[in-house]
Amino acid sequence: MAVVDLKKADATQASLHRIFTVPEAPDSTLGRIEKEISENLNVFLQTHIAAREKPLAEIEKDFSSAALPENPTFVSDHTHFLLNKLVAQSVHTSAPTFIGHMTSALPYFLMPLSKIMIALNQNLVKIETSKAFTPLERQVLGMLHNLIYDEPEPFYDRWMHSANHSLGAFCSGGTVANITALWVARNNALKPDGAFRGVAQEGLFRAMKHYGYEDLAVLVSERGHYSLKKAADVLGIGRDSLIPIKTDNNNRVVVSEMKAKLDELKAKNIKPFAIIGVAGTTETGTIDPLSELADLAHAYGCHFHVDAAWGGATLMSNKYRHLLNGIERADSVTIDAHKQLYVPMGAGMVIFKNPALMTAIEHHAEYILRKGSKDLGSHTLEGSRSGMAMLLYASLNIISRQGYEMLINNSIEKAHYFAGLIDAHPEFELVTHPELCLLTYRYVPARTQQALTLATADERETLLAALDDLTQFIQKRQRESGKSFVSRTRITPEKWDRRLTTVFRVVLANPLTTENILQDVLAEQVEIAKQSIISSPQIRTLTDHILTRHNTE
Amino acid sequence: MAVVDLKKADATQASLHRIFTVPEAPDSTLGRIEKEISENLNVFLQTHIAAREKPLAEIEKDFSSAALPENPTFVSDHTHFLLNKLVAQSVHTSAPTFIGHMTSALPYFLMPLSKIMIALNQNLVKIETSKAFTPLERQVLGMLHNLIYDEPEPFYDRWMHSANHSLGAFCSGGTVANITALWVARNNALKPDGAFRGVAQEGLFRAMKHYGYEDLAVLVSERGHYSLKKAADVLGIGRDSLIPIKTDNNNRVVVSEMKAKLDELKAKNIKPFAIIGVAGTTETGTIDPLSELADLAHAYGCHFHVDAAWGGATLMSNKYRHLLNGIERADSVTIDAHKQLYVPMGAGMVIFKNPALMTAIEHHAEYILRKGSKDLGSHTLEGSRSGMAMLLYASLNIISRQGYEMLINNSIEKAHYFAGLIDAHPEFELVTHPELCLLTYRYVPARTQQALTLATADERETLLAALDDLTQFIQKRQRESGKSFVSRTRITPEKWDRRLTTVFRVVLANPLTTENILQDVLAEQVEIAKQSIISSPQIRTLTDHILTRHNTE
Structure with missing residues (x-):
């Protein structure tokens, strides 16, 4: 019995050893599995549906046990499970008909190249575990700095690879990038001063007492x-x-309101340490007046941060980069490469104009990040990090600035086309015009549009509330039917007296989305709406009532 | 001319379109490139060297321009660049001779499986962009919760997939996990109270004033x-x-010292809101007395967090999990899957005992993370996140608990073997014994070991300082010669009167590291040391002087 156990243990150990060993032959089991995965993924990626119709509760059943698997599973068996239960039940976020969120198609060359990232498994926190990846990431940060600030060459020669400096931080996404920017701004606003050793060291409570x-x-x-x-x-x-701060009709921040608020805060002895400009809002795609905000930040001594997580890639377009004028005066800028720079999820960046700014959050440790080293980890919120910068590096080289410009321009112009389509359609209302490639709209039957102009205040509110429900219904039904996907949000359009209104939200960043697809999306929405209005007659009845009253008046 | 430009633009556009399209045939250009990458990586991964000898300044030359590439590059050309300049100049972190950091070999099945993650490019922030990946990630968090807390099945049925709850957060790594745990602890310690709406809403300054x-x-x-x-x-x-708080001879926190400090803080009206136990310190691999810390946390009403980023995987071993006894009483636990759970970089987790704890950091937004949704994004510090949990899920299934146990046990026992080797060697000093698979040691010539016992205080300090330099020299030279890699750190051993002492640090988590390799690592260090002592005679001269004096006394 003991002998059998020992043999079994030896066999398990040998098989464990094997899973860490590079397969020798391309026709190995793993080679065959890889081929099967690639073929399956190719089918999935070529099937232009956003998702299959299956309730979440059903899917959860396949992922319901919290018990740790006690016995090993063959790679091939588990691969089949993943293909059947995970891939087949996934959202095809890069489908040309998936136009609802800021996820897009990926250039196909990233699939083979990402193998390098996974297989090398570098850790960017320090040079000892990343070597060439560290200079590469520093170069990527330099290129993005250059894109925003366009400093002369000697600037980059001096700072890009400088130990103890960093032109920014590569991180998992816009959220960590924004936190990093505000962390730097906070620490610089409450910096060491005489006996006070700074907020980083002494904390916010003491900092506030010190600065009063x-x-x-x-x-x-x-x-x-x-x-x-x-x-x-x-x-x-x-x-x-x-x-x-309030926005205007075009969803841009009202600078005079911000100035008034700054004065009000000052009078109350409240320290506004940062002003943020948005370059591409998440809900409407609008860009704040960045130059005016830069003036304000300068006048009031605030850190000026621009959240260009989504819109920053527009700087690649010589035709449209003027929309972001003033960004070059920002102290820090957030850009997500996994949005309009078309690299896989998990690639955010924050770039700092001044290479010395990040010393406000510098930290060191004995076994790592020693002073004077070029380790990137001494200026990042995160610790261990993957070599994701490599995929952005490859995309910047393979697609190039000109290629990105074409992608950006196409997206913006496609959004203008779609806006025209919506505007010309009698049953749709364009709620926000696209400045970049994002717009919002909703379905309103033509007769109801007319009725709204004739309704009493109460009737109008009833209609608008019913339209909110209708928009939500259409969005959900369209998503569930799985042919295409738009998202929805709630905004406060001027036209509807800033009433919180549910709208469709569309992001047109996928280069494979055609004009035909956009026409089909509208047609499908009309179809769903018609069925819904027949089955839930509230909008129709009230519309009829208002129009009849008007016609008999 | 205009026509030519237009044609050129059309061609560029067509080629841009093509890069986003799935290649039809396996013998396509991309198929060939992928094959070449795989072959190249296989050679790299089979070459057992830690790194090639090339100064960083040399490598930086290949990554020196901050100019954005203006024109596209062929995928094949850029691939060659990456293979020659990035891969060839990378550190082979999964080499069996790379025993210096907490990066290890990856099971080879993760290479094909990671294709699924990259190609599907899901965004876990919300269900609309992740679908089946959300239940999968919730299941992984449930399994880890189960591993730590071992709650009965109904607990997981109730909470694992519950909207508005979360058993933890998947994140990029241990740093974000630790920040998340302390964020939750801080917000719960300074929670809403009467008119005060909590630190999350009103900030630390007001919170401190409110709580006094x-x-x-x-x-x-x-x-x-x-x-x-x-x-x-x-x-x-x-x-x-x-x-x-001070540690004892075994690098474990001294609980009585912590208790004394808690009393001292209390007397000063300072609120200790969290106690942290370390389960596997980064520098010595030691585990704090977790049960006693849990008692203390309970008695003083503190959040009890355990940082088990590295050591947490030991829970997989029925033989050694007792070393972490008491962890099941922690309010939160950090575990890095990219350490001893053998998945690629970028997979950290924080697990909370109580599913309600994370509501302290809950947030919502209009277009996303609506209340009542099962979106994971409402309880994470990060926003958009990749489907990395899938690779841990696959590893848990394919390797299984038993497989992980074998890996963990082997690592610990290999560390004991290596410790024995060092102890038995006349020229080495074992500085910290391995509790898990991490140990520290240094090279000290046998005669110098004797001289140290006979030296005056000044001589001793001179010798110890010279030995620090020698350790640093050996570590650097060994790294640069590229055959093998150990790391170094500075700790304060009891034996040397808590003097800050430079030591080699070894992590033995790679299942492919053999006993022969460990013997070779020591042999190489002896060789480097001998050359160094000949060329820099300080240690030898002083040793001779002390021993001669002793022998003539």
């Missing part, structure tokens, strides 16, 4: 990304101190 | 990971408020 402020504040448009509230919470500033 | 504390504190062993200081900075607590 009543409170801190960060100012941003009411359309600012939700990650900024999270940042205010994490950094100990408090969500209340992230002060939302 | 003089200051906050977090207590941890002096061996705590540097990310905890970063967390204290980010969260506005201040690095000073992370209070290091």
